[in-house]
Amino acid sequence: MATLNKNSAPKNIINNKKVMEENDFIVSKTNTKGIITYCNQIFIEMSGYTKEELIGANHNLIRHPDMPAVAFKLAWDLIKSGNEFFGFVKNLKKDGGYYWVFAYITADYDKNGKIIGYSSFRRKPSNAALEAIEPVYKLLIDAEKKGGMKASGELLGSFLAQHKTTYNDLVMNLQKS
Numbered sequence: 321m322a323t324l325n326k327n328s329a330p331k332n333i334i335n336n337k338k339v340m341e342e343n344d345f346i347v348s349k350t351n352t353k354g355i356i357t358y359c360n361q362i363f364i365e366m367s368g369y370t371k372e373e374l375i376g377a378n379h380n381l382i383r384h385p386d387m388p389a390v391a392f393k394l395a396w397d398l399i400k401s402g403n404e405f406f407g408f409v410k411n412l413k414k415d416g417g418y419y420w421v422f423a424y425i426t427a428d429y430d431k432n433g434k435i436i437g438y439s440s441f442r443r444k445p446s447n448a449a450l451e452a453i454e455p456v457y458k459l460l461i462d463a464e465k466k467g468g469m470k471a472s473g474e475l476l477g478s479f480l481a482q483h484k485t486t487y488n489d490l491v492m493n494l495q496k497s
């Protein structure tokens with residue numbers, strides 16, 4: 321059976337938002353290539369896929385086109401090197417709708433300290449964070465359309481410098497706001 325991935329995702333993007341509950345946690349685990357090996361019930365409910373569809377699928381199955389590629393590059397650079405990633409992610413549901421999460425991704429290790437996969441835990445993002453981050457993502461996507469990830473990387477760098485902050489501090493402060 322072919323692995324489900326972003327090419328299998330819906331093309332009919334609809335402006336239909338699903339909101340996480342205050343105490344919900346969405347959990348998934350992947351192998352080192354980003355293939356889903358575990359997901360919890362809330363992931364199933366939020367994404368609209370069945371457990372059978374999700375296990376073995378590439379995690380980019382739920383990649384939303386409104387997400388700038390640079391966000392995922394940053395995430396993978398951090399987690400592959402054993403660092404943690406925090407970020408706001410818009411996810412694509414099976415029906416073409418979407419849901420926003422405040423995501424945390426970290427590496428899983430074997431007893432010899434080798435990375436054997438990754439785990440992600442998400443909770444409801446603050447409304448203030450989403451209001452702040454959506455226009456930034458739009459600017460990053462526009463930059464990517466014109467100049468690829470080099471352009472969005474430079475834009476992100478200058479945005480952080482202008483606000484005298486780091487990526488992680490920005491994200492944590494937004495979630496607290």
Ligand SMILES: Cc1cc2nc3c(=O)[nH]c(=O)nc-3n(C[C@H](O)[C@H](O)[C@H](O)COP(=O)(O)O)c2cc1C
Nearest residue numbers: 349350354379380382383384392411425438439440
């Ligand atoms: C543990 C883990 C969880 C992930 N969760 C998501 C997610 O919820 N949504 C998403 O779009 N990408 C998620 N990703 C990133 C995807 O692997 C992928 O990089 C991203 O969807 C962009 O795909 P693309 O680079 O093929 O376009 C996750 C990766 C890992 C390792």
